[in-house]
Amino acid sequence: MANSAQARKRARQAIKRKERNASQRSTVRTYIKKVIAAVSSNDSEAAKSALVQAVPVIDKMVSKGILHKNQAARYKSRLNGKVKALELSAAS
Secondary structure (H helix, E strand, O other), rough: OOHHHHHHHEEEEEHHHHHHHHHHHHHHHHHHHHHHHHHHHOHHHHHHHHHHHHHHHHHHHHHHOOHHHHHHHHHHHHHHHHHHHHHHHHHH
16 A cells, blocks of 8 residues: 555545546447447447448547557558458448
């Protein structure tokens, strides 16, 4: 347990930050799941709109330090690939 006042304050701050970060991580995962759900239901328009909504949220989490930039790029690339594949399969 923290003994000094400074250490106690740091412990309180860490708890607040952990809760905030967990909430923001959950938000990102929800947006990603919306895109995947639209792709799995073969709804091309819904998948495109979900992707358009998800990309800025992912980018915002990078700027806040919740996600690493390469992890965010990987998420965006894979989601975009799924949506494009859905569009191609719907076109043919």
